[in-house]
Amino acid sequence: MEKRTDSRDRTDPAKDKNRDRRVRFYDRNSLEDMDWPNTEDGRYARAYLEPMVMQGTRDFMINVSTTLLIARIDDLIFPLTVNEAEYDNSYVCSPYTHYVRYAKQELMLLRKPLLEKGLSALLSVVGWGMQQSQINKVVHINNWLLSTNLYPAMSGEQAVCLLAAVRERYPEHAVVFRSLCPGLHSDLTEELKQAGCQLIPSRQIYLYRANDPNFGNAKSRWLLKRDHELLTKHGYEFVSEANLTEEDIPRIAELYKLLYLEKYSYDNPQFSEQFIATAKASGALTLYGLRKEGRIDAVMGYFCRNGVMTTPLFGYDTAIPQSIGLYRMLSACLIGQARENGLLLHESAGAAQFKRNRGAVSEFEYSAVYERHLPWGRHWCWLLLERLLNRVGVPLMRRMKL
Known part of the structure; x- marks a missing residue:
């Protein structure tokens, strides 16, 4: 299938020959080679991530099955989660769970039975399509496996560089930055958008x-x-x-x-x-x-x-x-x-x-999703989500003050 490219795409691996020197990936077999930054964030990352990388996530979060890696760019550390399907996972690493199963449970907040029934049916159809398009074949960057992922003092340039490196390593996966809020991360959201990411609403936060x-x-x-x-x-x-x-x-x-x-x-x-x-x-x-x-x-x-x-x-x-x-x-x-x-x-x-x-x-929180390198059968569901949520979901949440 043909893949999408356009002039906005700034993640082409050939465009940054310095990337391999700046970005390093570590798994449980290579973690001993990690030179942890001697910074507050570096020490925190080691304390939090090292046990989960070595033991696996399910000992710590019962409903999270994922491959956990660590990426280092410059002096910043980021957890990466790599998934293939795992449709029973918590929403923290399953777009299907977030946008379909969890969303169905939240419909009761509308307190409008007819609207709830109609939206539930729509979510069922969309969910079937998402599974067909392998929406859970995804890499999440800066995924601490929590409801909210806080970001370090990271530049937009670093985010785009890391995105490109992950895309190169996982060419068959969508790449996602969760928990982005334009009010808190204006540089990140703008640079990732310019790099070709879609900003897909995830929830209204406070x-x-x-x-x-x-x-x-x-x-x-x-x-x-x-x-x-x-x-x-x-x-x-x-x-x-x-x-x-x-x-x-x-x-x-x-x-x-x-x-x-x-x-x-x-x-x-x-x-x-x-x-x-x-x-x-x-x-x-x-x-x-x-x-x-x-x-x-x-x-x-x-x-x-x-x-x-x-x-x-x-x-x-x-x-x-x-x-x-x-x-x-x-x-x-x-x-x-x-x-x-x-x-x-x-x-x-x-x-x-x-x-x-x-x-x-209130602010809206987004996931920046890079899927432009995927064939049409894989990326159409992300395009649909972006349209539905920005044109229907966000106005509805604003009106209902959810």
Whole structure:
């Protein structure tokens, strides 16, 4: 089949003879040859990635089956995930799960039964076509296997160079950068677009500019103060990682499962106890909890990169009455941590009205997808996604304030 090329394509391997000297790839067999950068990001990457590369991802995330590699460009480290099909995977490395199976589960948020039924049928048809076109034959760049992938201080030129190297190494795969937000990554999104990537919407996310002391209004500040006062009212203590022990790890895993898996979706990454223990020991996640009478009832785990903070581990005991306000308390503590550290808080998706009321602002998050080198039978599904989501999905989410 004929492959698409045009004058915008800046990923041709022949166009950059220096690329091989700048970009290196490492797998479990060559990881011992890695010269880890002695930087904050380099040390973090080693602590987080090395165990998963050596042991495999499923010991840490039960529903993530992928080949995990590490790419180094200049002094920056990026995890790469390589997939062939794996349609039962979590959405973190399965476009099919993200755009079809998870999307079907989210339709209930519309609260419009006829519209939900029609869109579900459309997703079923589109999903069948996606499988036929091998949409999951994909390499994700900077994929930390979390709901939100934070980016280091990376230039657009470095992103395009890395893209070209990955394309050369995996000529039969689509190449994807997840978790790109134009408000945070204007240089990356513009350079990748100029290099021939499509920007495909993935979700509406919320940003809380805790690094700005004047951010928010009087109402949002009052709500946050009220939420935080619930800790004293209900006898909860906000405990740091130093007060969380190995004995708390099963409870932490249970609390995440109760919220993110049982209440939301089992297509979220399913963290194992080993993942939580390793992240705690290495400092890959900073853990805090809400403890009452010796028992942890809510937990959060966050990490920071390049002035941005996000919380991939978040959970609470859903059997405790909603009137107690565990979600409100934990969210107030999270914003407090972002303020203490002077960071912009990436609050991911969901609970839209709650986050808006407390001062968060919405942005759309995109995946930059490079598929121009693939035959028509492989890339048409990406083109369809781009058209459907930009012309129908985004306006619908804006109108419904999801």
